[in-house]
Amino acid sequence: xxxxxxxxxxxxxxxxxxxxxxxxxxxxxxxxxxxxxxxxxxxxxxxxxxxxxxxxxxxxxxxxxxxxxxxxxxxxxxxxxxxxxxxxxxxxxxxxxxxxxxxxxxxxxxxxxxxxxxxx
Amino acid sequence: xxxxxxxxxxxxxxxxxxxxxxxxxxxxxxxxxxxxxxxxxxxxxxxxxxxxxxxxxxxxxxxxxxxxxxxxxxxxxxxxxxxxxxxxxxxxxxxxxxxxxxxxxxxxxxxxxxxxxxxx
Numbered sequence: 001x002x003x004x005x006x007x008x009x010x011x012x013x014x015x016x017x018x019x020x021x022x023x024x025x026x027x028x029x030x031x032x033x034x035x036x037x038x039x040x041x042x043x044x045x046x047x048x049x050x051x052x053x054x055x056x057x058x059x060x061x062x063x064x065x066x067x068x069x070x071x072x073x074x075x076x077x078x079x080x081x082x083x084x085x086x087x088x089x090x091x092x093x094x095x096x097x098x099x100x101x102x103x104x105x106x107x108x109x110x111x112x113x114x115x116x117x118x119x120x
Numbered sequence: 121x122x123x124x125x126x127x128x129x130x131x132x133x134x135x136x137x138x139x140x141x142x143x144x145x146x147x148x149x150x151x152x153x154x155x156x157x158x159x160x161x162x163x164x165x166x167x168x169x170x171x172x173x174x175x176x177x178x179x180x181x182x183x184x185x186x187x188x189x190x191x192x193x194x195x196x197x198x199x200x201x202x203x204x205x206x207x208x209x210x211x212x213x214x215x216x217x218x219x220x221x222x223x224x225x226x227x228x229x230x231x232x233x234x235x236x237x238x239x240x
Contacts, residue, residue: 012122018148040185048179056193059168065160066196075184 007033010093010107017104018042018078019094022085022115023050025057028057040078042094046052049073049080050069053090070108072101083108086118123238126151126224130213137224138162138198139214142205142235143170145177150209150239160198162214169193169200173210190228192221203228204238 001009003022011020011033019042021032025042026049034042053071060068071082074097081104082092091112121129124141131140131153139162141152147170154162173191180188191202194217201224202212211232213224 022222040183045179045183045185048182049176052175052179055172055175056169057170059165060195061158061194062168063165065165065198068193068195070192070194072190072192073180073188075180075188077186 001114001118002054003031003115004033004116006111006114007031010111011035013107014093014095014100014103017093018097019046020092021046021094022089022091022119024089025050025054027051038078038094038096045078045080045094046092049092050090053082057084065117070105079104081105081108083112085112089116091115091120121234123151123235124153126234126238127151127227130231131155133227134213134215134220134223136217136219137213139166140142140212141166141214142209142211142239143208145170145174145207147171158198158214158216165198165200165214166212169202169212170210173202177204190225199224201225201228203232205232209236209239211235 007020018038019034022030027047057068073080079095084090127140138158139154147167177188193200199215204210217226
């Protein structure tokens with residue numbers, strides 16, 4: 001399955017989700033799929049959070065708390081869940097506040113290997 | 121109830137938790153209670169994450185995704201859950217990976233008002 005197919009399938013499985021994306025630590029999306037209309041800028045959100053994730057990663061190394069695995073950020077009307085896939089990539093769902101966070105977490109975990117494989 | 125009493129009660133209610141703390145956005149702990157021994161530096165972790173939280177907050181404002189509410193950061197052997205209490209303070213639990221994250225989330229939410237009141 002291509003990367004785009006995998007991402008599309010993931011988004012279809014999560015009702016209401018705004019976007020799913022695979023990103024590099026340079027904050028450039030390798031690929032991303034959107035659906036619905038969020039009342040905020042999903043793309044800017046992902047790129048800006050990318051910078052923050054690099055910071056968190058550096059912090060975790062300093063503290064010695066083991067490799068970074070997952071970050072969730074909840075605001076008044078959105079959730080973003082980010083899963084580290086490798087030293088180069090992370091995958092993320094952008095969701096409305098009431099979406100199923102547990103399922104997003106599961107999908108990111110379950111598809112981690114497939115996503116990394118698809119990037120090649 | 122004093123701030124210290126509230127924090128102590130929160131930590132006692134969450135088996136295995138390493139620490140609970142109330143911090144300002146200047147990354148200085150107003151008060152914090154520890155128990156057990158983590159294999160990483162809990163205090164440094166909290167302070168370093170504080171810097172990151174400021175960054176995330178700024179990002180959320182830029183994107184227009186509503187006020188920041190909660191952040192969880194999961195590493196190979198730890199979890200930190202952070203809840204914004206006001207413009208000045210946030211509260212956080214530092215947990216081992218297998219601790220009850222849902223209960224930590226609940227306690228931070230349930231005690232939010234009490235914590236803010238206690239800081240006065």
